[in-house]
Amino acid sequence: MKKIWLLILFISLLFSCSDNDINNKNPYIPNYSVNFTIDMSFALYSNLKYMSNGIIISNQGAKGVIIFNTGSGYNAFDAACPNQALTSCTAMTINGINAVCSCDEAEYSLFTGLGKKEYPLKQYRVEVSGTVIHVYN
Template sequence: MKKIWLFIAFTAVLFSCSDNNRNNNNPNIPNYSVNAYLDSNLPTYNNLKYVSSPVFVTGYGAKGIIVMKTGEGTYNAFDAACPNQAFNSCTAMTIDGIYAVCSCDKTSYNLYTGLGGQEYPMKQYRVEVSGTVVHVYN
């Protein structure tokens, strides 16, 4: 019985250390502090009111951030730096519908998943919503 409790305690500690987000340890993208408040009532961020209408926001992250509403009350936010290229070799990714496209290798990354069929996915940030304000942070 003692062994079972020890196993349960070990498992609980192991899973409590995980945050269920994809691993953001990408050697190509520096870790910058991100703390952006985006009000969807402002014209610049108005597309955040609509599903599948991404917004590019400069001044945050390594090369800007791309934020998209993915469902009612849910959003994704990713760094606009190409995840599988050296940091200084490419410009910020561009938006093409629900995809972000790398300027160097033309790889398209899905803004619902951050995946693009390469070694590293897009660097993802946390998102919280309060009323019309979308808070993107790490």
């Protein structure tokens, strides 16, 4: 009986472990390598110190990267519309706490990356050390 309980415990631990992988499977946005840092002590990025503020960093990812302060951390999303062909739309824009696609005016929450379409925003990993934000995949 002990062996059965140990087996059940082992299997449940095995399935509860996570590799902290962000699911970015999207047929419209290629997997570009993203690895950059910004320093919020510079005036250009100082708005990120405050909750519900975001900025777009161009020349990163497919169409740029949106960095957003959630109040409890930071999110980074690709600025490419997740439900449109990459060549058909310009980069998304920030409208308050949402990102808006230029093609179909679809809105996506910058807190969760979710919208009302099939694919959510493509997310990148974020690490914060003091005033420096590191975005990578």
